[in-house]
Amino acid sequence: MIMNTKNCSPRSYALAGGLCLAFSTSPLLCAESENNEKNQRATNKSVEENLQSVEKKGSVTIDGKKIDYKVTTSRLVIKKDDGTPRASIFNVAYTREDIDDLNQRPVLFAFNGGPGSSAVWLHLGALGPKIVPTSSDGTKPLAPPIRVRDNPQSILDVADLVFIDPVSTGYSRTENKKENFHGLDQDIKSVGDFIRRWVTENKRWGSPKYLLGESYGGVRAAGLSMELQNRYGMSLNGVVLLSSLMDFRTLRPSIGNDLSYIAYLPAMTAVAHYHGKVKGDRNTLVKNSQKFASGAYATALLKGYALSQLERENIAKQLSAFTGLSASLILQYDLRINSSRFRKELLRDQGIVIGRFDARVAWPVQEKASDTPYYDPSFSVAKGAFSTAMLGYLGGGLGWVDEKPYEIIANVHPWDWGKKMISLIPRLVLR
Structure with a gap:
């Protein structure tokens, strides 16, 4: 185990020792120097003992x-x-x-x-x-x-x-x-x-x-x-x-940063298809989602408040077709559905939340009223197995x-x- 001690160079130890000899009325200074040196030696010894291989x-x-x-x-x-x-x-x-x-x-x-x-x-x-x-x-x-x-x-x-x-x-x-x-x-x-x-x-x-x-x-x-x-x-x-x-910027949405909504959309399409919320050939859907995300969707987000109501509704319908979420919900969140909300909303009607690390994993959720999930079922699947296996190995x-x-x-x-x-x-x- 590594000890946390004050750093004292050999020069400082020698100086402290000299002061102790010169001023016999200051034994505490000598004791402190000796203790620091002992602590440092103990630290190095402890580290070397733990340097296992x-x-x-x-x-x-x-x-x-x-x-x-x-x-x-x-x-x-x-x-x-x-x-x-x-x-x-x-x-x-x-x-x-x-x-x-x-x-x-x-x-x-x-x-x-x-x-x-x-x-x-x-x-x-x-x-x-x-x-x-x-x-x-x-x-x-x-x-x-x-x-x-x-x-x-x-x-x-x-x-x-x-x-x-x-x-x-x-x-x-x-x-x-x-x-x-x-x-x-x-x-x-x-x-x-x-x-x-x-x-x-x-x-x-x-x-x-x-x-x-x-x-x-x-x-x-x-x-x-x-x-x-x-x-x-x-x-x-x-x-x-x-x-x-x-x-x-591709991970964390914030005011003025819409890049993550664009980047996540094709993955949301693939997940929605896996859970049966959108129909059609998966590869074709994802390809079209990528094109829409970098095209019409990105343009709409960049327009901000300049986007007309008709344009907003049209974009919401297309997002609904790619995500399996309702157009009304998408409009409610100003065309911006982050990954946490998507995980909670996709199967909300079934009382199920999907995983963050592996979106195929879907488990029942207790707090049905919240906007975002409080846990990740895919991590729960993996943690126990990997922890047990690693320690056993x-x-x-x-x-x-x-x-x-x-x-x-x-x-x-x-x-x-x-x-x-x-x-x-x-x-x-x-x-």
């Missing part, structure tokens, strides 16, 4: 070929310039065994978003050699016990994989001020420091290097591409953006036992958004 061997069959691998579960300590600990970052790394030249073997660093999410979703839900089983269509919870199984769709055959839990998520912790990590730029710097350390300690500077970020992880990946290059001279070979957020499969809770989703708010950048695209540096 457990290695296991495994194999998985991908595309009909057996892939032997080593999996290293570790807690890597990132440090301040003076060598004192800043935080410990938990990670699980999979490296293929039959590789002769590491300079030819790509390594991919993967993380989810949030901010506040661990990497469990990418680790056991998509990329790793083990995966959490789901129900036949993925919309129903599984009864425990839930155990991981081999993942034949893992990408370990083509790249080594490092799954990173940012500070405060998973088993990653700090006993320094959390605001030093809970922020856009702070998060980028700490994860960047981890990547540099991992690459150095594992002798992978010559390897092709990639990042993969999901959701807010896209923000992190864009920032890291600049941070790694500018701070450490580490150029990347590629960045994979998965369901990524790059421009906050860590302890039973990887031999990692930790007294702390594994924070699948951590509370990292308030989050410091720094310079209030609404777009991270300028930071996406690839050369």
Whole structure:
């Protein structure tokens, strides 16, 4: 565990000791200096004791070929310039065994978003050699016990994989001020420091290097591409953006910002079709929805109060045809239906709310009178399964036992958004 102590250099300790000798009437000063030194030593010792690393061997069959691998579960300590600990970052790394030249073997660093999410979703839900089983269509919870199984769709055959839990998520912790990590730029710097350390300690500077970020992880990946290059001279070979957020205007509607209504509409059309609220060929519907969203709908929103009543009613009818919501409801909300309201309204007549992460998941809701849902049924389906599977895999499969809770989703708010950048695209540096 990392202790939070005052920083005192060796020079200050020597000076304090000299003062104690010179002024024997000030024993408290000497005692304080000695205590600070003891605390600092205890901190460093505690960190080193917790700098665990457990290695296991495994194999998985991908595309009909057996892939032997080593999996290293570790807690890597990132440090301040003076060598004192800043935080410990938990990670699980999979490296293929039959590789002769590491300079030819790509390594991919993967993380989810949030901010506040661990990497469990990418680790056991998509990329790793083990995966959490789901129900036949993925919309129903599984009864425990839930155990991981081999993942034949893992990408370990083509790249080594490092799954990173940012500070405060998973088993990653700090006993320094959390605001030093809970922020856009702070998060980028700490994860960047981890990547540099991992690459150095594992002798992978010559390897092709990639990042993969999901959701807010896209923000992190864009920032890291600049941070790694500018701070450490580490150029990347590629960045994979998965369901990524790059421009906050597409996510958060606000007065004067209608971009999110335009961006969400085609997805709403696909969801409405899945739940039987709009009819026709799905692909054709979505294509027409995209055309309408970027054309007539965008123009109507830009007109604002200059839009005539007849035009408003016409746009509302077309939105109704694409979303399955009534034209009267759409007019009530000034042609602007955000994602939360859509989730609550689509199946309101059945007393059902649809999921945010997976809109196929639909569960009964109790607070029928509210405008927006208070919970996400798709997250409820996933959290228990992934939590149980991850902890079982860590302890039973990887031999990692930790007294702390594994924070699948951590509370990292308030989050410091720094310079209030609404777009991270300028930071996406690839050369």
